[in-house]
Amino acid sequence: MSADEQSGPGRVPGRQFFFNPGPTHIPDSVFGAMHRPVIDFLAPEFIEVLTRVHERTKRVLKCSQHLLFYGTNGHGAWEGALANVFSPGDKMLMIESGHFSINWAKMAQELGLEVELLAADWRHGVPAGALEERLGKDKAHEIKGVMVVHNETATGLAHPIADIRREMDAAGHPAMLLVDTISSLASFDFRFDEWGVDLAVGGSQKGLMMITGLSFIAISERAMAASETAGITRSFVDWKQMMTVKPQRFPGTTPVHLFYGLDEALRILEAEGLDRVFARHARLAGAIRAAIAHWGEGYRSGIRVDADGPSGPVEKMELLCADPARVSNSVTAALTPSGIDANHFRRIALNKYNLSLGQGLGPLAGKVFRIGHLGDLNEPMVLGALATMELAMRDAGMPHRPGGVQAALDTLGQTN
Ligand code: PLP
Numbered sequence: 001m002s003a004d005e006q007s008g009p010g011r012v013p014g015r016q017f018f019f020n021p022g023p024t025h026i027p028d029s030v031f032g033a034m035h036r037p038v039i040d041f042l043a044p045e046f047i048e049v050l051t052r053v054h055e056r057t058k059r060v061l062k063c064s065q066h067l068l069f070y071g072t073n074g075h076g077a078w079e080g081a082l083a084n085v086f087s088p089g090d091k092m093l094m095i096e097s098g099h100f101s102i103n104w105a106k107m108a109q110e111l112g113l114e115v116e117l118l119a120a121d122w123r124h125g126v127p128a129g130a131l132e133e134r135l136g137k138d139k140a141h142e143i144k145g146v147m148v149v150h151n152e153t154a155t156g157l158a159h160p161i162a163d164i165r166r167e168m169d170a171a172g173h174p175a176m177l178l179v180d181t182i183s184s185l186a187s188f189d190f191r192f193d194e195w196g197v198d199l200a201v202g203g204s205q206k207g208l209m210m211i212t213g214l215s216f217i218a219i220s221e222r223a224m225a226a227s228e229t230a231g232i233t234r235s236f237v238d239w240k241q242m243m244t245v246k247p248q249r250f251p252g253t254t255p256v257h258l259f260y261g262l263d264e265a266l267r268i269l270e271a272e273g274l275d276r277v278f279a280r281h282a283r284l285a286g287a288i289r290a291a292i293a294h295w296g297e298g299y300r301s302g303i304r305v306d307a308d309g310p311s312g313p314v315e316k317m318e319l320l321c322a323d324p325a326r327v328s329n330s331v332t333a334a335l336t337p338s339g340i341d342a343n344h345f346r347r348i349a350l351n352k353y354n355l356s357l358g359q360g361l362g363p364l365a366g367k368v369f370r371i372g373h374l375g376d377l378n379e380p381m382v383l384g385a386l387a388t389m390e391l392a393m394r395d396a397g398m399p400h401r402p403g404g405v406q407a408a409l410d411t412l413g414q415t416n
Pocket of ligand 1: 153
């Protein structure tokens with residue numbers, strides 16, 4: 001949020017409805033679990049918590065191999081996954097999907113890796129078969145890693161990781177598979193072992209319903225073995241020291257309280273049951289998409305979006321993700337009609353009604369608003385947010401067909 005967006009008329013009464021795609025709503029008991037006296041991070045009582053958080057996180061990741069946490073945001077784990085396994089000059093193939101794919105690719109370049117983008121329209125993602133075709137041409141197996149953002153938070157597009165693995169296998173290509181699960185994990189299914197993922201990066205502050213500050217990497221045996229010879233210079237993110245103690249050592253002081261919070265968040269997720277958590281996210285996402293389709297009168301343009309922005313004018317509001325099989329159940333992005341500043345609408349929602357929405361990133365700034373619908377969320381919260389959006393649309397002069405909330409209600413009526 002920019003300073004400009006915060007310069008409203010003062011305090012807006014009531015609890016803020018926070019619909020940014022991360023951080024997300026955090027259950028009160030998670031805050032409560034962190035409200036406790038300090039203890040020694042080597043105390044057996046804490047090591048028990050740390051060990052349990054490792055086990056619980058691995059269950060969410062469906063990973064039986066290695067897991068290491070950092071006391072950082074997601075960028076720290078992004079860097080850790082690259083720096084521990086690869087060497088300067090290694091070739092990486094990034095599946096393009098939007099802002100976060102571009103930024104992770106940029107980081108890889110800054111670490112000395114050579115990155116090729118598998119180009120894609122951000123509204124559809126790479127077409128099926130494109131990865132297999134590209135890898136099939138790499139007869140010398142020069143590409144060492146395939147990188148993909150499971151859920152592109154900037155566009156609301158989710159990649160089918162099982163299909164990506166199938167294409168790599170069909171091409172007979174041995175590259176490592178690196179997946180960013182930062183805005184997908186615990187919102188929809190991810191299977192580290194089954195999908196043959198080598199490195200999965202995650203963060204505490206989205207589907208895991210915790211504050212920002214913990215990130216982690218699930219690591220396959222193969223990736224761990226490769227770390228023995230990886231040549232990128234590293235210190236803080238290096239795994240060698242971290243692996244000397246079970247479940248892990250931290251470089252410096254362990255962020256003890258963050259683990260107490262994450263332990264409680266994971267306990268809540270387990271109590272609901274992951275499949276039910278996924279079904280809830282799917283249900284709420286469907287309602288949000290129904291509202292947007294209604295507001296835009298079902299309009300579907302053929303415009304494309306890439307790093308240069310939208311390829312043409314947008315007549316009515318529409319979902320940014322144009323592939324119904326790839327729509328995200330944790331983030332929805334809507335293109336606003338051309339000439340309408342999406343940030344003006346977002347400022348009204350925030351400053352007048354205390355509803356925080358995500359902004360368009362990179363070339364989509366001012367052209368898109370994003371709704372985060374992940375974490376500790378239910379029907380009343382979503383319906384309240386949608387009703388408030390419609391109110392703010394009126395204020396902002398944003399063209400829309402009234403009645404989006406009814407469309408959401410109808411969808412929920414069918415899926416509950
Ligand atoms: N990857 C994705 C998909 C994200 O959504 C984000 C943040 O929103 C990041 C990476 C970066 O994570 P962090 O902001 O915790 O460093």
